[in-house]
Amino acid sequence: MTGHATTDSTGPGAEVSVDLLIIGAGPTGLYAAYYAGFRGLSVAIADALPEVGGQITALYPEKLIYDVAGFPAVRGQELVDRLTEQADQANPIYLLGHSVTQLDDTDDGVAATTDTGTRITAGAVLICGGIGNFTPRELPVGTEYLGRGLRYFVPRLNELAGQDVIIVGGGDSALDWALSLEPIARTVTLVHRRTRFRAHERTVEQLHTSSVQVLTPYEVDKISGDGPMSEVVVTNADGDRLTLPAQTVVAALGFIADLGPIEQWALRLRRRRILVDPTMRTNRERIFAAGDIADYDGKVNLIAIGFGEAALAVNHIAATLDPTRSTTPGHSTDA
Numbered sequence: 001m002t003g004h005a006t007t008d009s010t011g012p013g014a015e016v017s018v019d020l021l022i023i024g025a026g027p028t029g030l031y032a033a034y035y036a037g038f039r040g041l042s043v044a045i046a047d048a049l050p051e052v053g054g055q056i057t058a059l060y061p062e063k064l065i066y067d068v069a070g071f072p073a074v075r076g077q078e079l080v081d082r083l084t085e086q087a088d089q090a091n092p093i094y095l096l097g098h099s100v101t102q103l104d105d106t107d108d109g110v111a112a113t114t115d116t117g118t119r120i121t122a123g124a125v126l127i128c129g130g131i132g133n134f135t136p137r138e139l140p141v142g143t144e145y146l147g148r149g150l151r152y153f154v155p156r157l158n159e160l161a162g163q164d165v166i167i168v169g170g171g172d173s174a175l176d177w178a179l180s181l182e183p184i185a186r187t188v189t190l191v192h193r194r195t196r197f198r199a200h201e202r203t204v205e206q207l208h209t210s211s212v213q214v215l216t217p218y219e220v221d222k223i224s225g226d227g228p229m230s231e232v233v234v235t236n237a238d239g240d241r242l243t244l245p246a247q248t249v250v251a252a253l254g255f256i257a258d259l260g261p262i263e264q265w266a267l268r269l270r271r272r273r274i275l276v277d278p279t280m281r282t283n284r285e286r287i288f289a290a291g292d293i294a295d296y297d298g299k300v301n302l303i304a305i306g307f308g309e310a311a312l313a314v315n316h317i318a319a320t321l322d323p324t325r326s327t328t329p330g331h332s333t334d335a
């Protein structure tokens with residue numbers, strides 16, 4: 001296969017042929033796409049989510065990230081935007097909202113099938129699926145208000161400007177959203193069923209010095225409203241009840257991680273991650289893995305590590321597809 005794939009809104013049942021299929025459009029997958037383009041490979045990126053960015057976009061787009069080289073601090077969404085701009089240099093085909101359900105070996109590569117019926121033939125596959133599929137833990141009450149005030153993620157803070165917002169949870173995401181919304185929303189109330197928080201100690205200190213109303217140990221007992229929600233009732237173990245105005249409830253109760261179809265792909269797994277060798281190759285010849293989904297002795301889960309693993313994998317993929325290619329191509333400044 002030669003040439004570059006073009007960015008495309010490929011629909012259900014389509015046929016796609018590329019040198020490299022990347023599964024997962026998070027930071028590692030996006031960087032892998034750029035680097036594959038640098039190595040002259042055509043690329044498709046498949047992700048079950050409807051937009052790029054993976055967990056960053058879904059869980060903490062407004063949170064500052066401090067451990068990415070070259071950025072003293074960078075907001076999650078800004079990092080995703082920069083990575084997408086970089087990945088676009090490879091002209092990848094984006095298959096967003098496509099969950100890869102099957103990977104079959106072929107004579108000269110791998111054939112992948114998605115839940116939409118799209119078929120991708122590729123010389124190799126690089127799995128950058130983070131922690132796999134993840135779904136939010138549901139709030140026990142008020143699920144009928146999903147889409148009418150109840151939500152599990154806050155990808156754009158400004159969507160909640162001027163509202164009375166109740167955030168439920170005691171972890172990092174809950175406290176981060178509460179503090180980020182403090183200057184934007186009309187009121188912010190954090191409801192947690194325990195008196196202790198799971199969030200980072202410094203974040204807890206910031207919460208208690210903020211204007212966010214903190215209610216512990218309370219739980220959401222009822223959500224009501226004619227059409228969109230208008231108020232929320234919270235109770236504690238003593239039976240105390242408070243009725244609060246609310247146009248939005250953010251249920252930040254964590255999420256359930258699931259490897260999904262990956263478990264059916266005959267890959268060696270350890271601790272619910274894919275075992276790889278020093279070249280990032282799995283036990284299947286044409287399938288590689290990088291980022292949080294990959295595992296080996298001494299593994300450290302950092303975005304920066306994922307970038308390096310992506311480059312390492314792509315260099316060995318390039319040599320696998322064409323043995324005349326070197327695994328040490330030099331620097332981008334030499335191009």
